[in-house]
Amino acid sequence: MGDLVVAQLQVPATSPAAIAKVRELSERLLALPQVAIETRHVLHAGLYARTICVPAEVVLTGALIKIATLLVIDGDTLVYIGEDEPLRLTGHHVLPASAGRKQAFVTLAATHITMLFATSARTVEQAEREFTDEAEDLGSRRDAARNHITITGE
Numbered sequence: 001m002g003d004l005v006v007a008q009l010q011v012p013a014t015s016p017a018a019i020a021k022v023r024e025l026s027e028r029l030l031a032l033p034q035v036a037i038e039t040r041h042v043l044h045a046g047l048y049a050r051t052i053c054v055p056a057e058v059v060l061t062g063a064l065i066k067i068a069t070l071l072v073i074d075g076d077t078l079v080y081i082g083e084d085e086p087l088r089l090t091g092h093h094v095l096p097a098s099a100g101r102k103q104a105f106v107t108l109a110a111t112h113i114t115m116l117f118a119t120s121a122r123t124v125e126q127a128e129r130e131f132t133d134e135a136e137d138l139g140s141r142r143d144a145a146r147n148h149i150t151i152t153g154e
Contacts (some may be wrong), residue, residue: 011071011081013100018082019064022102026061039140041124044152048127051114052139054107063134064102067117073098075111080104088110124149 014022035058040051054060056076059101073079073093078086081103088108097115113135121127128135142149 001067009095011079011095011097011101011103013098014064014086016100017053018080021082022061022104025104029059029061034142034144034145036144037139038146038148040148040150041127041140042150043119043121043124043127044150046118046120047116048119048121048130049116050113050127050140051112054105054111054113056107056109056111058105058107060105061126062103062105063105063132063138064100065097065115065131066099066133067131069115069117070132071099072114073111075107076109077111077113078106078108089147111134124151133134151152 015103019023035055036051037054037060037071042049055073056071071094071096073089074091076088077089078088080086086104086106105111115131119127119130121130124140128138133140135141139145
């Protein structure tokens with residue numbers, strides 16, 4: 001068996017002050033032209049996976065996530081996780097991400113972001129309400145949203 005390696009990189013809960021900064025940024029971004037971002041949802045084997053592909057040079061803010069998840073990021077992006085300076089993630093990363101977080105991203109190249117968690121949800125709407133109290137503000141709920149949904153029932 002291999003050696004146990006403790007993950008050095010994780011996404012912690014966001015402080016109230018940092019959440020306020022991301023909310024302020026969100027309000028400012030709403031005044032700008034919006035980029036349509038496809039959301040791919042998969043409900044399978046007691047897991048929900050939500051993947052977005054964010055084009056290069058896009059600023060994106062996320063909902064306040066109220067449960068712990070895994071976060072998979074593949075691309076080149078700056079992530080504001082509440083520190084003074086954003087964290088640059090280049091390449092492929094699988095990160096434990098704590099409950100109580102709200103992030104902002106600035107993509108430097110096209111970047112795939114996937115959030116995964118265990119769930120008993122049977123619909124995307126149920127899963128969205130499980131991970132955030134801001135479900136009505138999600139990009140996947142907007143009029144111009146492009147969603148791809150796979151629900152296997154397994």
